[in-house]
Amino acid sequence: MISIERLTKVYGSGPSATVVLDGLDFRVGTGEIFAVVGPSGAGKSTLAQCVNLLERPTSGSVVVNGENLSQLSERRLRVARRRIGTIFQSDGLYGRRTAAQNVALPLEYLGVTPAESRTRVAELLDRVGLSSRAAHYPHQLSGGQRQRVGIARALALRPSVLLSDEATSGLDPESTASIVRLLKELRDDLDLSILFITHEMDTVLQVADSVARLEHGRITESGRIVDLLRNPDSALGRSLRPARDAAVATPGAGTWFVSYTGTAVPADWVLRLASELDASVSILGASIETVAGATVGHATLGVTPSDPGRILAAALALGLHARPVGSAPAATGVAPELESVA
Numbered sequence: 598m599i600s601i602e603r604l605t606k607v608y609g610s611g612p613s614a615t616v617v618l619d620g621l622d623f624r625v626g627t628g629e630i631f632a633v634v635g636p637s638g639a640g641k642s643t644l645a646q647c648v649n650l651l652e653r654p655t656s657g658s659v660v661v662n663g664e665n666l667s668q669l670s671e672r673r674l675r676v677a678r679r680r681i682g683t684i685f686q687s688d689g690l691y692g693r694r695t696a697a698q699n700v701a702l703p704l705e706y707l708g709v710t711p712a713e714s715r716t717r718v719a720e721l722l723d724r725v726g727l728s729s730r731a732a733h734y735p736h737q738l739s740g741g742q743r744q745r746v747g748i749a750r751a752l753a754l755r756p757s758v759l760l761s762d763e764a765t766s767g768l769d770p771e772s773t774a775s776i777v778r779l780l781k782e783l784r785d786d787l788d789l790s791i792l793f794i795t796h797e798m799d800t801v802l803q804v805a806d807s808v809a810r811l812e813h814g815r816i817t818e819s820g821r822i823v824d825l826l827r828n829p830d831s832a833l834g835r836s837l838r839p840a841r842d843a844a845v846a847t848p849g850a851g852t853w854f855v856s857y858t859g860t861a862v863p864a865d866w867v868l869r870l871a872s873e874l875d876a877s878v879s880i881l882g883a884s885i886e887t888v889a890g891a892t893v894g895h896a897t898l899g900v901t902p903s904d905p906g907r908i909l910a911a912a913l914a915l916g917l918h919a920r921p922v923g924s925a926p927a928a929t930g931v932a933p934e935l936e937s938v939a
């Protein structure tokens with residue numbers, strides 16, 4: 598488990614001081630993947646450097662399994678750092694070393710015997726599905742495979758926390774999906790706390806259990822992914838939804854946007870809605886999926902004229918939040934840019 602407590606980082610001093618992280622608070626539980634997303638300049642890299650203790654925070658703490666690492670002496674910090682494995686965007690592998698030799702590096706620094714190291718490296722490469730590539734050099738591996746070697750190396754010293762700093766940025770969708778699968782396996786099999794720092798929203802949806810949005814050095818919103826997706830008022834939840842243009846309703850039908858808010862939305866909700874309203878309900882766009890074991894979704898519907906109050910009530914009874922598309926944002930609490938999006 599890792600807790601970030603009132604973490605503040607200020608570069609420079611006096612009038613030129615820049616507050617880059619401003620009192621961040623969050624916790625990544627054992628067996629949890631916690632994503633931090635944010636735009637360029639939000640402070641993500643600085644956060645990563647403070648978490649893996651390459652940078653000392655100006656104030657606040659990084660606490661791993663109850664021990665405050667930010668207050669340790671340099672000597673004790675060198676040992677404590679082993680509890681946090683880091684994977685970076687650039688895999689940082691040594692080109693003149695094979696995959697196995699790269700994974701062995703942290704073990705060599707620690708003075709592990711060659712025999713022990715060989716066993717552990719074989720175990721780690723097997724863990725990341727690269728046993729058959731042990732003798733390959735980085736240039737003989739794909740981007741995704743190099744990142745897997747980086748993950749194996751980050752796990753070499755049996756950390757309890759894995760820090761992923763833009764580790765899937767720049768990978769193609771297939772490689773990203775395979776790294777995401779691997780991180781979830783590691784979370785479950787090794788009970789790791791994984792802090793996943795990224796600017797890619799769609800990867801967050803695939804990988805994370807919880808997410809926080811970092812802006813100008815502050816967390817503006819955070820929560821479990823499922824809760825955010827089910828909350829129609831959550832800006833972070835809305836930004837996690839894939840934005841796609843919906844089809845246009847037939848003339849005379851009204852356009853409505855509905856999103857899952859309940860935990861037990863029936864699978865045949867479209868039929869039920871149509872029957873309850875005694876109206877024709879057509880799907881103009883929809884995304885329904887399982888995230889962290891829960892069904893979440895949203896849809897744009899064309900509904901033949903019905904009383905808006907009845908549509909809202911019928912949707913609510915099915916565990917759905919409904920709003921007419923094109924209504925004033927102030928009345929619905931929905932951002933205008935989402936008005937035409939399914």
Ligand SMILES: Nc1ncnc2c1ncn2[C@@H]1O[C@H](COP(=O)(O)OP(=O)(O)OP(=O)(O)O)[C@@H](O)[C@H]1O
Pocket residue numbers: 608609615617635636637638639640641642643644796
């Ligand atoms: N050593 C430094 N001295 C002064 N300012 C710094 C230093 N490092 C970073 N900053 C500033 O801190 C802010 C946050 O930078 P950081 O690199 O952490 O953001 P980021 O979210 O990782 O951005 P990106 O996604 O573009 O990498 C920026 O305004 C940057 O200029």
